[in-house]
Amino acid sequence: MEEEKRTVRAVERALDVLLCFASGQEWGLTEIAGRVGLHKSTVFRLLATLEDKGFVTRVHTTDKYRLGLSVLELSANLSRSDDPSVVLLPEMERLRDQLSETISLYVRDRAERVRIQAVQSMQAIRRVATVGARLPLSVGASSKVLLAFADPGIRGLVMADPAWPAQLDRGAFGKQLDDIVAAGYATSYEEREPGAAAVSAPIFNRSGKLVAALSVSGPSNRLTPDRMHEFAPAIIEAAHRMGTILG
Amino acid sequence: MEEEKRTVRAVERALDVLLCFASGQEWGLTEIAGRVGLHKSTVFRLLATLEDKGFVTRVHTTDKYRLGLSVLELSANLSRSDDPSVVLLPEMERLRDQLSETISLYVRDRAERVRIQAVQSMQAIRRVATVGARLPLSVGASSKVLLAFADPGIRGLVMADPAWPAQLDRGAFGKQLDDIVAAGYATSYEEREPGAAAVSAPIFNRSGKLVAALSVSGPSNRLTPDRMHEFAPAIIEAAHRMGTILG
């Protein structure tokens, strides 16, 4: 189980420090040191470097660290005009208006999924979905879509990941995925978050490769199992239309 | 002129590599190596580390590198609810509707300025302003505002920066800044970009500290010098109102 290391440790650590700011807003030096499991002085130097390059700033009042403007600079160049999260936005808004629930777009990233786009329902009680959120691939409707329709081999790869929950029966889960392939869509009812439910369908590009999962999510009392199955055709159709938009 | 170094070289280099992606979209290994002036093998290792942490990805067809989803994850947590770029957005839209030109919000970051928010004019011919852009502090209406109204000492500090254009007469420029303080706003006419003009006013927080520059920009044939001075009162008033919104 010896992995080849061709990475730079100091950089790895610095990026870990930076990723602390993916959850929460401000952190103190010792706080971060505790989180990443490094010495105060080490983290101090790493933070000084990150600060120097504008990736973090210190808030003047307290001495805590925040994300800096270099991140903004980078994020401005994140999406090209041919990016799914840009191209599919109008269709997502259409679907939101049609179903009145929050729409999310997910892609798989290694053994996780990332919400790359979202449009919010306008109802008083609604699912709020933030772009950029990184979620496990083991639970949720879109997780199952991203695994079920993925290239062969991906399933095993993801389930072999150390992050995969050990208590989850792989055989049963695999069977569930096969059912989803047959049905063409997946649902989840209070699976990841209590009180929330979702329906999800795959988006394929022109060459038939899975590129994203489109999902509709909302409070579980509105999105009852029955209701979700009613929604499914509209979602599948939207996902299909989105696929034709992509290159 | 020996500067104390309490930064980590490898991390510094890695961040330089990452910042390459602030301009342009995709880069090859050797391309990057040339840009940052490092050895191929060094950049290779740095990129491998960045890729491992999800900050860059490789596009499958060619072997070039792109920004990864970790950047998206971070950018999602960039702005808090009390962030100027969020709080002032409605007021910026108001001003845009009033003047029908593009509105930008700038803050100073060391010896540069960064556009932290923008709302676009809806006219056919308009200034297009991208959020996150990093610009010099030596030219442009908002640059002059950010320097003129800054805390004492900032002017000298910025002008001492190696990035400051040597040919710019500091005495005359300082005089110009004093005039701007007296007037309460600044203009620029085809100063940084030919065909573009802008008016800018300072935003102070409750304790009277400069936090940002609000600017209106558009094509120079619409924003003539006369027209800009007509606009000034509205911009100053909007900037003042924004100041009262901030904490």
Next chain:
DNA sequence: TAACATGGTTTCACTGGATGAAACAAAAGT
């Protein structure tokens, strides 16, 4: 007011890890 606790900052000796030259592999162009 002193004693204590809590975070951030600096110093320093040690050595392990980052480095760059050079060799290698694999495409892409001629």
Next chain:
DNA sequence: ACTTTTGTTTCATCCAGTGAAACCATGTTA
């Protein structure tokens, strides 16, 4: 086929990153 370009791997050298401990500034408790 040869040449050029770009990405990858290896390896000896030695410098730069490391962590312990000391230090400093606050704020908190007794």
